[in-house]
Amino acid sequence: MEAKRKLIDDKGKRLDGRTWDQLRPVKIEVGVLKNADGSAFIEWGKNKIMAAVYGPKEVHPKHEVMPDRAVVRCRYHMAPFSVDERKNPAPSRREIEISKVIREALEPALVVEDYPRTAIEIFVEVLQSDGGSRVAGITAAALALADAGINMRDLVCGVSSGIVDGQVVLDLNDSEDKEGSGDMPVAIMPNLGLVTLLQIDGIYTPDHFKKAFELAIEGGKRIYEMQRQVLLQKYFGSSPAESTAEEQE
Amino acid sequence: MEAKRKLIDDKGKRLDGRTWDQLRPVKIEVGVLKNADGSAFIEWGKNKIMAAVYGPKEVHPKHEVMPDRAVVRCRYHMAPFSVDERKNPAPSRREIEISKVIREALEPALVVEDYPRTAIEIFVEVLQSDGGSRVAGITAAALALADAGINMRDLVCGVSSGIVDGQVVLDLNDSEDKEGSGDMPVAIMPNLGLVTLLQIDGIYTPDHFKKAFELAIEGGKRIYEMQRQVLLQKYFGSSPAESTAEEQE
Amino acid sequence: MEAKRKLIDDKGKRLDGRTWDQLRPVKIEVGVLKNADGSAFIEWGKNKIMAAVYGPKEVHPKHEVMPDRAVVRCRYHMAPFSVDERKNPAPSRREIEISKVIREALEPALVVEDYPRTAIEIFVEVLQSDGGSRVAGITAAALALADAGINMRDLVCGVSSGIVDGQVVLDLNDSEDKEGSGDMPVAIMPNLGLVTLLQIDGIYTPDHFKKAFELAIEGGKRIYEMQRQVLLQKYFGSSPAESTAEEQE
Amino acid sequence: MSAVKKNYIVETIRKAQLSELLAKGKRLDGRSLEQYRELKIETQLIEKANASARVTLGNTQVIAGVKIATGTPFPDTPDKGLLIVTAEVLPLSSPYAEAGPPDEDAIELARVVDRGIRESEMVDLTELCIVAGKVVVTIFVDVSILNVDGNLFDATSFAVVSALKTAKMPKYVPDGDKAKATGETIPVPVKRVPVSVTMARIGNVLIVDPSIEEEAVMDARITLTTDDDGNICAGQKGNPSTFTPAQVMAAAELSTRKGKEIRKQIVGAAK
């Protein structure tokens, strides 16, 4: 019906002033909740997401115990005030699906064999939502898992790429996600070079697909660098516990 | 408000051309699902119903175990696309009641004492619904139970009778069920001569009641003959497994 | 918008003719249900409330067993026809909260240590609702507990006070509750002189607060006198089991 | 109802004892085979409802309340009002009843009672139409089971029928596409008085109005509802057991006969 507005201007600048391969500002704090065994708070664009981990802990109900490994559980949930229209607090079908893919994105990094007969519970609570909330949640949750001292094969980090105004771009914000023509959240284990989450929406020529996928992997590595800095500062740094990493490009 | 249309014409023909004591076409296949221990698919008028049986199997939850017999469970369910207006997939009060009466219609035929501490689960899934779906479901489920090798005292078969345009008729279709003035689904164990299901809706003089009840029992015996043919062909016949019985009157 | 009507007339009479410190008529029967271990039916103003107790009984589910005492449970529920607009039968948030405060008002009177590893279940069913249904429910439930033979430190009785037309009054009826400016249900153990329920709604100056609180305690003692009479008549009296106490002021 | 928990040994002994008695035409509580327990019907207990009735049948106790409002008709019956019957087996009614949404027993109970009333055309639903396809009168009859002691089907049906028979409703007139209350009050348009009669088969014997002990050992149950003219207008066989065709015909005759007796009592109570 109405003409779509341009999302990238003639000079290649996006609505928020970024270039095609630039990330939004990211700020991360680790160890922010007292009760949780591990926690992290991430602000990424307008995303504000709390991640927390409990475990290894006893399994309830008992019949879900696995004799040779930990059970991993995950709940991704959005606060009622996190989106433009108030959201019903009951979990939507979307939240249930995202809980599952986040769990499947993080579990490959966990040495679950080290914790037989236990449960590891991961909570991702979106206090404010922007484009890429699931990859931001994964990024924060991986830090919460590390903060909880769970043995891990690698960190997990993620970022979306997508197609906006016919161009491949990195790290879509809310408007680009909704008005663009493709969104591809990707999570990786950066040191092992393995993909743990991949979802694709939109229409990608084989060429666009390759380019967007590679861009997301490259962007993920930049996110990993921030995760690493946060952990270094938290555990070895001179700066205070709520040390933050702000992206400089 | 509006005048009711005639459901039986001057020559005694019903809307679909049948006489008062004629059944709709029936077609039955046994053993149609690979995972179920027993299964049957019935087409009866426009009814298309899949019945399947699992068991005897372990009882969950444990506290429902019966020490001297099998627990029998039944779920009658309609697919969302099975009726004119899309049906919500959650079980309605009607489906819950019909699940109960179907279970109580089939259980008398099962030698539940032969299977202590187990469960026998019966599923009746209506893919397309027409008048008489519960008796069609019972007819198919009895064959699925036989196909599962459960010890039975008799088969169970059923058919509705009712009152249409003031006349007693056999095997009401959807229009006759909705626009007629009485519907009486009956299920029997044909060899034992016992009634296992009886529901009555509408207004029956004592005379009409007797006539309709006897007609349904007589019709049930005709349905039994088809069940018997299907089992004979399936287990002893030369024709292929998906042998069918088509009613000839 | 519209002017509020006067709830107390120039002569100090309330809408139903009572003075500021007068109770509505109260009628109580004990032992009215056959299956329950204890029961009582109270009519208080237009309130008609059935209370019943089951227990001490086995605890389900088992993991809720307490090794050194009884678990106490309570359900306050309103019949769909108990209020002006038909009420959905599913428990509302209000009913869930009131169930909790009633339980916490009655439990202090129960010698739960005498019944380790058991459950005591209290049901308060409002058949018709008027102002003060929770204190009427507590009053009846305490009698049902006594009728069930549960060891008690004291009875529990209750009444509301509140602010109507700027005056402190006792025992608000429905209109006074809705149109008045304050409602304070209070329950006490009358012989021990202890408060077991206190809820406050409305705006109370410190002086009004003191006066209303003391009035409710004094009114509670009058209710206790009726409870005592009912039990005396039931267990020692010459009058029949459905003996009643009608308030005389 | 779910309110009956089975104990096999007790049941077997009970059943033997009962069958012996029944063979002599006697019952545990001294009744004859075709005798109801004492039936008490009280109406107009709940002033806030449009009608109400408490039925005591032996120790079974139920209360029905009627609430009337306006609503939207179903698309396939645009000129008919709505009549909705629900039943809740309250957790205080029995040591085996549990709080929560109605289970299959409570759903069957409400639906069988509802069909008895609906199929008998007790209430003329077309008189409840205010503006066809837009707004009609909606009648809710909610039943709370207070004490379970057998034969909830009949107790519930008697309560619903008695309440409806005494129910008054606001008179509505069309106001464009909406309803306007005139301020007058009129009776609910009741045309007939259906009576539910529930029978149990224990061995070869058919009894009416089974008590909870009889329900615990009964083989099969049948509820038949008859109208003022002696027609059968609704029926439901229950329990995982059977009837012979002759037993069904005997039950039909018995239900018509007992129905006449009870109808008088319901009509009397509703005056």
Place this chain on the structure above:
Amino acid sequence: MSAVKKNYIVETIRKAQLSELLAKGKRLDGRSLEQYRELKIETQLIEKANASARVTLGNTQVIAGVKIATGTPFPDTPDKGLLIVTAEVLPLSSPYAEAGPPDEDAIELARVVDRGIRESEMVDLTELCIVAGKVVVTIFVDVSILNVDGNLFDATSFAVVSALKTAKMPKYVPDGDKAKATGETIPVPVKRVPVSVTMARIGNVLIVDPSIEEEAVMDARITLTTDDDGNICAGQKGNPSTFTPAQVMAAAELSTRKGKEIRKQIVGAAK
């Protein structure tokens, strides 16, 4: 909350230790009996909400978000807007919290906080009426509990009050029977600042702002909300235990006194 799991032996030892301390006027964490833990209020964290506030009370952490829309008034208050408070004890907030619909503790929490705000007439709901009986402003205040460390009642109330005090809403004008946004933004009509003060009785001693260790051993709880004029506008006794009348009166006096202190902090944070 459900987030407190009881262990009887530990509790008994703890309680003895605590009671000894309290007899000397001291608490485990060094506070005096009438002293709150450190209170931090941050507002305007959630840009997508009409207002928000994060409250940190010791290690208890909650966040409230306000969402404003138009809706239909209740039939019995046609000229009043709606204010709806909910609370969710998030499963990440405590090892004992569980995902799922709110349990009785979370429902009590939200309802007690709601009453404190509603009964104090903090927000003038009549100013939220756009077209009487048709369309009004609806204010949702949803609270997410992030870390449970005692006294959720006060932390939640402070967050809701602080958020409402800073909330802006679109200005609506009537457009026939509907609402039209003018494009302007106006503050939510806040008239008062109610303050919730929660006290625990442990033995004979009354303390304010119980920590989670204190909640685990407390006998009874009382929450009293006072307004700017020192009036009591809402109250709730909690826990299966008792207060003497004198203790209630002492709590009333204490709540008014502490309420004044905290009101300054809330008003300061909302600037």
Place this chain on the structure above:
Amino acid sequence: MSAVKKNYIVETIRKAQLSELLAKGKRLDGRSLEQYRELKIETQLIEKANASARVTLGNTQVIAGVKIATGTPFPDTPDKGLLIVTAEVLPLSSPYAEAGPPDEDAIELARVVDRGIRESEMVDLTELCIVAGKVVVTIFVDVSILNVDGNLFDATSFAVVSALKTAKMPKYVPDGDKAKATGETIPVPVKRVPVSVTMARIGNVLIVDPSIEEEAVMDARITLTTDDDGNICAGQKGNPSTFTPAQVMAAAELSTRKGKEIRKQIVGAAK
């Protein structure tokens, strides 16, 4: 699906056996790595639905039904019709399936199938607009899983696409703010035929159309949907395991290739 119950010992043995075979390019059932099981598509089975399709893929059996009605558009897409896909893994489909609301597996299944259709722009939703912002055509596609034997993603997608491709709907014209059916019947505006191709990684080997035995031991799963032009329009990685980037690119190429073959079969069946 939840319909797969894991037994670790059996699984380990099975996996060793399977990996050996796969190393030689063979599979348990004799298929090559890139070979689908026999695919059978039957349409127009359910006369009461606007369209239907039963898909048999090996022993996996699903049936999709299409129901079309009018409804209200979402506020953010006022000029688009609605397309809603649901899936129910019926309890009769597997010994491990349970009755009840859809679990996370069934929700993922329906949402992945839905995205494949939605993102490919298979159905032109703007042609389903009747009156913008007021009334649009709503298409429900409900899928019942009848027998679970692996690869529900593709079987479900093929059934939904085949049903939509044959679906007819009433023609509606605006009538003020409402819709009026003209009495004519027109096809649903289908523009493309998306094809879902699900692949499993077992060790280093990528196979298409995993059977239930292969699913039980697979490391990771990937579903890619391609359109008529060979573009990728939807994708979902599944299972708690990984892919190398090179495996993802290989899967992309494979899905396009297999997609072309299967599209012919779907288009053929829809004639």
